[in-house]
Amino acid sequence: MGKYEASNTDLTKNQKLVMGALSNANGPLSAYTILDELREHGFRAPLQVYRALEKLVELGLVHRLESLNAFVACQHTSCGGDRKENVLFAICETCGNVQELVNDKLLKTVKTLASDVEFNLSQSVIELRGQCANCNAK
Amino acid sequence: MGKYEASNTDLTKNQKLVMGALSNANGPLSAYTILDELREHGFRAPLQVYRALEKLVELGLVHRLESLNAFVACQHTSCGGDRKENVLFAICETCGNVQELVNDKLLKTVKTLASDVEFNLSQSVIELRGQCANCNAK
DNA sequence: AAATGTGATGTTATTATATTACATCATTGC
DNA sequence: GCAATGATGTAATATAATAACATCACATTT
Numbered sequence: 001m002g003k004y005e006a007s008n009t010d011l012t013k014n015q016k017l018v019m020g021a022l023s024n025a026n027g028p029l030s031a032y033t034i035l036d037e038l039r040e041h042g043f044r045a046p047l048q049v050y051r052a053l054e055k056l057v058e059l060g061l062v063h064r065l066e067s068l069n070a071f072v073a074c075q076h077t078s079c080g081g082d083r084k085e086n087v088l089f090a091i092c093e094t095c096g097n098v099q100e101l102v103n104d105k106l107l108k109t110v111k112t113l114a115s116d117v118e119f120n121l122s123q124s125v126i127e128l129r130g131q132c133a134n135c136n137a138k
Numbered sequence: 139m140g141k142y143e144a145s146n147t148d149l150t151k152n153q154k155l156v157m158g159a160l161s162n163a164n165g166p167l168s169a170y171t172i173l174d175e176l177r178e179h180g181f182r183a184p185l186q187v188y189r190a191l192e193k194l195v196e197l198g199l200v201h202r203l204e205s206l207n208a209f210v211a212c213q214h215t216s217c218g219g220d221r222k223e224n225v226l227f228a229i230c231e232t233c234g235n236v237q238e239l240v241n242d243k244l245l246k247t248v249k250t251l252a253s254d255v256e257f258n259l260s261q262s263v264i265e266l267r268g269q270c271a272n273c274n275a276k
Numbered sequence: 277a278a279a280t281g282t283g284a285t286g287t288t289a290t291t292a293t294a295t296t297a298c299a300t301c302a303t304t305g306c
Numbered sequence: 307g308c309a310a311t312g313a314t315g316t317a318a319t320a321t322a323a324t325a326a327c328a329t330c331a332c333a334t335t336t
Contacts, residue, residue, distance in 0.1 A: 012284065032321065045287060050323070067204040067263045069293090069322060090257045099255065106247045110266065113241050118271035119228045125205045127263040128248065133256035150313065170292070183316060188294070207293060207322095 011055075017041055018052035019073070022062055027096050028070035065089060065098065067127045075100040088126035094135040149193075155179055156190035157211070160200055165234050166208035203227060203236065205265045213238040226264035232273040 011019060021034050029037075031049045043049065053071055056062035060079035062071050068091065079087055086107050090099040107124070114121040149157060159172050167175075169187045181187065191209055194200035200209050206229065214225075224245050228237040245262070252259040 046323070066265070090252065090255060093260065101251065101255065103251050106251055109244045109247045113239065113244055114228065114266055114268065117228060117237065117239065118274065119266060120269040120274050121266055122231065122268040125263065125265040125267065127204070128252055128257060128259055129263065130252065130260040131258040136256065136258050184294070
């Protein structure tokens with residue numbers, strides 16, 4: 001069973017196509033790369049991709065990587081509910097792979113910090129840049 | 139004494155102009171906003187801005203906000219040396235203001251996490267989104 | 277069935293952000 | 307002077323995202 005099957009029935013055709021493209025890729029894709037991959041399925045304009053992405057991100061099935069202007073399929077069962085956006089990424093600058101991490105200690109520290117400066121936190125963008133274990137070993 | 143005077147002598151004319159624009163602004167500016175502000179000083183093309191920004195970011199006088207595609211003057215004496223990129227931002231989604239923070243505990247947690255997953259960290263992008271104390275009070 | 281409302285789609289054009297490629301100029305060292 | 311280097315200027319292009327508007331599909335109501 002695929003990891004996003006549960007919600008998959010609710011997705012529209014375009015949303016399924018975009019979700020499929022991101023699931024098949026083993027790394028982040030830009031909206032325009034997705035568009036190109038889906039041209040054979042009838043996609044013709046960026047908006048078709050962006051509209052689907054908007055919904056998928058909202059559902060927690062896809063995450064947007066701000067520092068890459070790219071999108072990646074959620075690597076967990078899906079980041080719905082509480083976990084939504086309580087997530088961070090380790091982006092390998094060598095191979096391009098992205099590891100999605102959840103770390104309660106880090107998130108707690110962030111929340112404490114925000115509270116200390118009276119900042120009402122709605123979302124944390126945390127993207128680590130560097131080299132993954134695999135590339136490091138080479 | 140302005141906060142970037144120390145290194146200011148090393149800056150070229152264009153770098154000084156861009157630095158000035160960012161220092162006067164009390165918030166982040168996009169490269170194209172900077173370009174528009176500097177047209178009266180002879181700027182004509184985006185590259186003039188981007189080239190200056192690249193150097194200023196390198197010097198730690200300016201930070202790039204990945205989630206905004208914008209740039210902000212460093213709010214500390216300047217983030218050169220060790221502190222470079224050991225910095226995070228609280229971005230108010232209501233008024234647009236940005237607070238630059240340094241938090242050793244958070245940075246340590248990030249480093250530990252990276253080390254735990256054998257990720258060789260080169261830079262942390264940490265941008266908190268939400269509402270600042272001022273906007274919150276209104 | 278006709279009328280209406282709603283959400284998803286399609287399409288074109290435009291705006292915003294960033295880089296490539298190449299020419300020119302200024303300064304320094306020889 | 308002349309070469310080397312780094313800064314600058316300029317045009318064109320690439321990449322990312324949104325605005326505006328038309329249409330379609332389907333369900334609900336009358």
